[in-house]
Amino acid sequence: MEIFxxxxxxxxxxxxxxxxxxxxxxxxxxxxxxxxxxxxxxLLMINFAHADIVMMACYFALFGITxxxxxxxxxxxLTIALTAxxxxxxxxxxxxxLRDAPKNSVLISAIGASFLLENLATYVFTGxxxxxxxxxxxxxxxxxxxxxIQAICLFIPIVxxxxxxxxxxxxxxxxxxxxxxxxSKDYEIARVxxxxxxxxxxxxxxxxxxxxxxxxxxxxxxxxGITPYLGVMPGLKCFIAAVIGGIGNIKGAVxxxxxxxxxEILIVAFFPQFSGYRDAFAFLMLIWIxxxxxxxxxxxxxxxxx
Amino acid sequence: xxxxxxxxxxxxxxxxxxxxxxxxxDGKIVTxxxxxxxxxxxxxxxIIGLVKAKSGSVEYNGDKLTGLxxxxxxxxxxxLVPEGRRVFPNLTVLENLRIGAYMRKDEDGITADIKRIYExxxxxxxxxxxxxxxxxxxxxQMLALGRALMSRPxxxxxxxxxxxxxxxxxxxxxxIIRSINENGTTVLLVEQNANMALKVAHHAYVLxxxxxxxxxxxxxxxxxxxxxxxxxxxxxx
Numbered sequence: 001m002e003i004f005x006x007x008x009x010x011x012x013x014x015x016x017x018x019x020x021x022x023x024x025x026x027x028x029x030x031x032x033x034x035x036x037x038x039x040x041x042x043l044l045m046i047n048f049a050h051a052d053i054v055m056m057a058c059y060f061a062l063f064g065i066t067x068x069x070x071x072x073x074x075x076x077x078l079t080i081a082l083t084a085x086x087x088x089x090x091x092x093x094x095x096x097x098l099r100d101a102p103k104n105s106v107l108i109s110a111i112g113a114s115f116l117l118e119n120l121a122t123y124v125f126t127g128x129x130x131x132x133x134x135x136x137x138x139x140x141x142x143x144x145x146x147x148x149i150q151a152i153c154l155f156i157p158i159v160x161x162x163x164x165x166x167x168x169x170x171x172x173x174x175x176x177x178x179x180x181x182x183x184s185k186d187y188e189i190a191r192v193x194x195x196x197x198x199x200x201x202x203x204x205x206x207x208x209x210x211x212x213x214x215x216x217x218x219x220x221x222x223x224x225g226i227t228p229y230l231g232v233m234p235g236l237k238c239f240i241a242a243v244i245g246g247i248g249n250i251k252g253a254v255x256x257x258x259x260x261x262x263x264e265i266l267i268v269a270f271f272p273q274f275s276g277y278r279d280a281f282a283f284l285m286l287i288w289i290x291x292x293x294x295x296x297x298x299x300x301x302x303x304x305x306x
Numbered sequence: 307x308x309x310x311x312x313x314x315x316x317x318x319x320x321x322x323x324x325x326x327x328x329x330x331x332d333g334k335i336v337t338x339x340x341x342x343x344x345x346x347x348x349x350x351x352x353i354i355g356l357v358k359a360k361s362g363s364v365e366y367n368g369d370k371l372t373g374l375x376x377x378x379x380x381x382x383x384x385x386l387v388p389e390g391r392r393v394f395p396n397l398t399v400l401e402n403l404r405i406g407a408y409m410r411k412d413e414d415g416i417t418a419d420i421k422r423i424y425e426x427x428x429x430x431x432x433x434x435x436x437x438x439x440x441x442x443x444x445x446x447q448m449l450a451l452g453r454a455l456m457s458r459p460x461x462x463x464x465x466x467x468x469x470x471x472x473x474x475x476x477x478x479x480x481x482i483i484r485s486i487n488e489n490g491t492t493v494l495l496v497e498q499n500a501n502m503a504l505k506v507a508h509h510a511y512v513l514x515x516x517x518x519x520x521x522x523x524x525x526x527x528x529x530x531x532x533x534x535x536x537x538x539x540x541x542x543x
Contacts, residue, residue, distance in 0.1 A: 175408070182394045182405050189392045191376040192354055192385070194409035194457070 016147045018269040019262075024153040024222065026261025027160035031215035032238040033245070033253035034167065035087075035208030041184040041248035042204050045103060048110040049090050051235020052117035053209050057083040057216035058132065058226045059125055065133045072135050080213040087209025088202050096198065121228035132224035139221055152221045159218065163211055164254055171250065176203060184248065237264075237282040244289045246299025255297060260285065307331050308353070308384075308461055308494065313362035315345075315352045322348040324516035325362065330461065335483070335493040337503040337524065339537055340513035346496040347389050349513070350463045353494075354386045355379045366461070381409055383460035387467060391450040395439025399430050402438050402449055406456030416456070423452040426482065444475040451482060461492045468499040480506055500537035504528045512537075 032054055039047040060082050064075030094113045098106045134140075138152045171177040182190040183200050191197055219234070220226060238253075241260045245252025260282050268275045289296060308330040315323040322345045330336045340346050351357045353364050355376040364371040371379050385406075393402050403423060407416045424431035427448045433441060438449055447467055454462055467483065468476040480502050487493050487506075497503035504510055507524035512533065520527065527533050534540040 175404075178397065178401050178405055179408065181396055185394050185396050186392055188356055189388055189394070190405075191356065192380060192388070193405050193453075194377050194380040195405070196377055 013146050018265055020149050020153050022262035022265035024156040025265055026258035027156045028215050028219055029238050029241050029261045030160055030254040030257030031211050033241040033257045034250055035212045036239050037242040037247055037250060037253040038204050038208045042201060045106045049113035049117060051231035052114050053083060053087055054212045054216045055231035056086055056117060057213040058220045061217050061220055062130055062132055062226055076217050079217060080210050083213035084206040084210045087205040091205045118228050127228060129225040129227045132220035132226050135221055152218055156218050163214060180204060240282045240286045244285055244296055246296025249298045252296055252298035309365040311363045314360045315348050315357055316360045322516055326518055328511050330492060330494050332492050334508040335487050335495060335506050337495045337497060337507035337510040338513055339497055339500040339503055344513040345516045346513055347465055350386055350465050350496055385454045385457050385459040385462055387450050387454045387464040389465035391446045393438040393446050393449045397438055398435050399433050399438055399449060402453050403456050406453035419456055423455060427452055444471050447479060459491060463494045465496050466498060
């Protein structure tokens with residue numbers, strides 16, 4: 001009953017405001033969660049460094065604009081390219097040499113890569129929060145039907161949908177995408193078909209990191225305080241989003257991202273007294289899904305014919 | 307011609323192949339029979355580059371294959387129909403065929419070959435858009451054969467294509483193997499179903515715990531008393 005009271009107490013404008021916030025946060029989670037789920041789908045490992053790739057992308061964009069005075073749109077393109085390169089480099093340096101090692105070794109290497117990036121960023125950029133530069137129009141507040149929102153919030157869901165459409169096209173309708181799906185199920189036989197596994201894995205990291213960069217740029221505009229540890233909490237939540245959706249499933253990761261983003265914002269909106277627990281929501285969802293549907297919402301049960 | 311010489315493959319100190327030598331002449335069907343754990347699959351996996359040899363050599367038409375990766379070996383015209391079929395369950399039937407042609411660039415040739423394979427296996431064409439994981443065992447075996455053919459192999463290696471299939475389907479599969487061979491593809495066939503395998507074979511080897519124990523024409527081995535007792539389930543008189 002409390003919830004109905006809370007809803008009726010809220011004006012339409014207020015609800016719209018929260019929905020906009022929830023949808024844009026959900027979109028950002030979705031973009032980052034895709035990176036986790038794609039890497040897991042192919043390498044069966046959690047790329048802990050993914051969260052820090054997001055953080056590095058924020059710094060790339062920030063310094064591109066403030067220190068190097070590159071126009072913001074060019075900076076964004078460069079940021080995406082640099083971040084993709086960073087993702088591919090981490091895979092080459094930290095994961096590829098362990099290709100035939102036990103899964104745990106790769107996981108530990110991923111934690112190492114994550115710590116390295118965080119500490120490197122702290123050392124080079126200092127731990128002081130830096131302010132993400134204001135982007136013309138995108139950073140400004142606008143009024144849509146009485147709802148005050150930051151202009152970027154209108155673009156975040158659109159960009160996410162476009163990215164997702166392009167990605168699904170690549171995965172489902174190109175030769176490379178076909179090879180990615182094949183590698184994710186049976187890399188040995190994919191190899192026998194003549195697929196170069198290392199190339200496919202590099203492409204996967206490049207795509208995941210590019211999406212993380214796009215998410216990071218919009219994250220920076222939306223939440224402009226940039227620190228070396230900014231990726232940690234969103235990273236955890238995005239990994240949870242991927243698990244909720246069914247790890248390895250791209251659409252699942254997006255759905256999971258939206259559930260977490262919307263849920264987190266709406267809980268705070270309806271129950272302000274619980275706002276201190278907003279981060280706990282993701283973990284409660286994780287426990288719940290692991291109890292009732294461990295394969296995730298869109299996760300598939302593995303069937304094998306002998 | 308495929309030449310295997312003194313091939314030794316070890317898994318963590320245990321030798322699965324203890325020095326194998328065999329020849330697969332062009333245009334022939336060569337069969338390798340043997341019990342579980344004899345090293346049959348290991349031999350095929352090692353030829354295609356999935357496991358590294360400890361010593362010995364594999365040569366195909368004078369090119370050394372040992373030390374190359376699977377991609378390089380496949381590009382020389384070899385292919386493997388793996389044990390348990392291992393079609394990609396999350397790819398459609400058509401995609402499974404297309405990935406078989408992954409290294410080819412001739413789009414027209416690929417389309418023509420898909421058509422040809424659908425003529426050999428009309429059941430696959432009916433299931434064109436179905437995920438391969440939803441096919442029956444026999445259909446999956448046909449798809450695995452079709453997928454291997456899509457690379458236009460000169461030498462096709464098959465690992466237990468009869469495994470887990472009904473007798474009628476097995477017969478059909480062996481007929482297809484024969485016709486693949488008649489169309490000019492060399493076949494190296496590994497089987498536990500010794501009776502069927504020896505009947506189609508031009509030449510056969512018997513593998514026991516990592517060593518070749520016997521060789522001869524398919525017919526010779528079919529009539530050999532020891533083989534009859536050990537692999538064909540017929541008592542000595």
